[in-house]
Amino acid sequence: QQPVQSPQAVILREGEDAVINCSSSKALYSVHWYRQKHGEAPVFLMILLKGGEQKGHEKISASFNEKKQQSSLYLTASQLSYSGTYFCGKGMRFGAGTRLTVKP
Amino acid sequence: DTEVTQTPKHLVMGMTNKKSLKCEQHMGHRAMYWYKQKAKKPPELMFVYSYEKLSINESVPSRFSPECPNSSLLNLHLHALQPEDSALYLCASSQGQGLNEKLFFGSGTQLSVL
Numbered sequence: 001q002q003p004v005q006s007p008q009a010v011i012l013r014e015g016e017d018a019v020i021n022c023s024s025s026k027a028l029y030s031v032h033w034y035r036q037k038h039g040e041a042p043v044f045l046m047i048l049l050k051g052g053e054q055k056g057h058e059k060i061s062a063s064f065n066e067k068k069q070q071s072s073l074y075l076t077a078s079q080l081s082y083s084g085t086y087f088c089g090k091g092m093r094f095g096a097g098t099r100l101t102v103k104p
Numbered sequence: 105d106t107e108v109t110q111t112p113k114h115l116v117m118g119m120t121n122k123k124s125l126k127c128e129q130h131m132g133h134r135a136m137y138w139y140k141q142k143a144k145k146p147p148e149l150m151f152v153y154s155y156e157k158l159s160i161n162e163s164v165p166s167r168f169s170p171e172c173p174n175s176s177l178l179n180l181h182l183h184a185l186q187p188e189d190s191a192l193y194l195c196a197s198s199q200g201q202g203l204n205e206k207l208f209f210g211s212g213t214q215l216s217v218l
Contacts, residue, residue, distance in 0.1 A: 029203065032207075041194060042209050089207075092149055092203075099144075
């Protein structure tokens with residue numbers, strides 16, 4: 001029932017871009033994205049409610065394709081502060097997470 | 105006030121002890137959640153309370169007993185835990201229990217069972 005995320009881990013240099021994918025084998029009516037920094041609680045980034053909807057948070061944006069039952073998170077010109085684990089959520093349940101490390 | 109407050113931040117207990125975790129929010133949220141998170145894993149849903157009634161129990165062992173005394177408070181009573189129960193326990197709240205609700209998380213209680 002949990003969504004599936006890929007990749008499991010990403011290492012970037014500052015300024016590089018990354019994409020994190022989230023998909024579901026069952027109908028996906030909305031997608032949540034959260035970020036959890038090491039030793040901290042997960043923090044809500046955004047929710048996508050409609051197919052094709054795109055939203056942004058700082059230089060992080062996301063898209064949602066309801067027909068394909070998938071969402072993608074785009075991190076543009078990454079900053080050190082983007083490091084953490086990103087979870088997509090289907091309601092109150094989360095995917096396995098993608099660990100993002102941004103290096104100087 | 106947009107905080108979810110959890111106490112204690114750290115807890116060490118023996119397998120025969122009884123302890124409680126506490127969670128509090130003053131945002132007027134009507135849904136509250138307990139999650140268990142192991143290192144390098146996602147938060148795993150344990151219980152959901154909606155309007156102070158238990159609405160979801162994810163087949164959690166009875167050694168974990170949730171309680172919602174009022175709309176602002178959520179407790180998790182622990183008894184006869186096992187070492188494998190050692191984890192970060194996160195509390196969260198949301199306006200309602202719908203699939204589109206944004207979750208606000210507390211900073212968690214790091215539990216060690218010896």
